[in-house]
Amino acid sequence: MNFGVFLKDNLFRMNINCIIIDDDPLATKVLQELIEKVSYLNLIRTYPSAQEAIFKKEEILQDIDLIFLDVEMPGMTGIEFLSAFEKHPFVIIVSSKKNYAIDAFEFEVTDYLTKPISLPRFLKATDRILNLMQEKQKIDTETAEDIFLKTDKGIIRLDSDDIFYIEALENYIKVFTEGKTYVVHHTLKSIIGKLPQQYIRIHRSYIVNANRINQIQNNIVVVVIDNERKVIPMGKAYQKDFFAKLNIL
Numbered sequence: 639m640n641f642g643v644f645l646k647d648n649l650f651r652m653n654i655n656c657i658i659i660d661d662d663p664l665a666t667k668v669l670q671e672l673i674e675k676v677s678y679l680n681l682i683r684t685y686p687s688a689q690e691a692i693f694k695k696e697e698i699l700q701d702i703d704l705i706f707l708d709v710e711m712p713g714m715t716g717i718e719f720l721s722a723f724e725k726h727p728f729v730i731i732v733s734s735k736k737n738y739a740i741d742a743f744e745f746e747v748t749d750y751l752t753k754p755i756s757l758p759r760f761l762k763a764t765d766r767i768l769n770l771m772q773e774k775q776k777i778d779t780e781t782a783e784d785i786f787l788k789t790d791k792g793i794i795r796l797d798s799d800d801i802f803y804i805e806a807l808e809n810y811i812k813v814f815t816e817g818k819t820y821v822v823h824h825t826l827k828s829i830i831g832k833l834p835q836q837y838i839r840i841h842r843s844y845i846v847n848a849n850r851i852n853q854i855q856n857n858i859v860v861v862v863i864d865n866e867r868k869v870i871p872m873g874k875a876y877q878k879d880f881f882a883k884l885n886i887l
Contacts, residue, residue: 652678652768652771652772653678653680653879653882653883654678654679654680654703654704654764654767654768654771655680655682655701655702655703655704655879656673656679656680656681656682656702656703656704656705656706657681657682657683657684657685657691657698657702657704657705657706658670658673658681658683658684658685658705658706659684659685659687659688659691659705659706659707659708659711659716659719660684660685660686660706660707660708660711660732661686661687661708661711661712662708663686665708665732665753666684666686668753668754668755669706669732669755670684672755672757672760675757676760676761676764678764678768679704679764680878680879680882682701682702687711687712687713687714688707688711688713688714688715688716688718688719689713689714691719692714692719692722695722695723698726698727699723699725699726699727700827702727703727703728703767703771704727704728704729704730704764704767705726705727705728705729705730706730706732707719707720707729707730707731707732707747708731708732708733709731709733709735709738709742710733710734710735710738716731716733716738716742717738717741717742717745720742720745720747721745726745728748728767728770728771729742729745729746729747729748730747730748730749730750730751730763730764730767731747731749731750731751732751732753732755733750733751733752733753734752734753735752736750736752738750748763748766748767748770749763749766749767751763784796784797784798785797785798785800785801785833785834787813787820787822788822788823789820789821789822794820796815798834798836799836799847799849799850800815800816801813801814801815801837801847801850802814802815802816802846802847802850802861802863802868803844803845803846803847803850803861803868803870804826804829804837804844804845804846805843805844806825806826806842806843806844807821809823809824809825810822810823810824811824811825811826811829814863814868815863816863816864817864826839826842826843826844826845829845830845833845836848836849838879838880838883839876839880840859840870840871840872840873840876840877840880841870841871841872841873841876842873842875844870844871846859846861846870847861848883848884852867854872857871857872857874857877858870858871858872859871859872
């Protein structure tokens with residue numbers, strides 16, 4: 639796949655990674671079909687129980703933006719699932735009963751859908767999530783103009799576009815800028831949520847600043863630093879999310 643060179647401006651479109659947690663296969667199928675109708679929803683996985691999903695708690699916190707969650711499930715209810723989180727992604731409750739709404743909203747769920755779900759009602763709920771995420775992205779962009787790196791020589795301030803890419807080295811990271819490379823005691827996982835929106839993880843060992851990408855070809859990303867072409871591998875597991883975040887014409 640070769641996308642050549644693309645423009646920096648208007649680089650991103652919103653993409654919402656979601657999961658379904660529901661013990662009813664038919665209800666899960668209906669939700670899958672509804673999700674497929676919404677361009678900005680990206681279904682990552684379905685779970686047949688909250689018990690199974692809770693073992694993936696860290697992955698959910700790191701990779702998922704939205705949970706479609708049933709309430710009445712054997713072993714662990716949806717409410718019990720939410721109580722295991724101090725902070726969770728956006729949640730839309732999907733239930734055949736209305737009487738759990740009060741309990742659900744105590745856990746700050748975004749919406750509560752009762753089965754059967756109509757497409758207009760589904761779109762109303764997901765559009766609300768989209769608007770909330772766009773507002774959050776706007777706030778993050780406005781407040782994340784500077785990046786501060788804590789190095790062994792003190793704290794360094796960089797503009798949000800000064801970094802070209804970041805490479806993992808066990809418990810350290812190498813931060814590549816024009817004319818200077820910094821080594822910082824961090825992991826990629828610990829910093830990805832603190833970086834501006836244009837920084838995207840493309841490999842287990844690399845984060846790239848999409849505004850600095852010169853070319854994408856096959857399974858590599860190319861950036862040019864100090865007139866030198868740097869080739870960065872793209873991991874297969876990260877490709878779908880990466881391309882979903884680019885505004886490719």
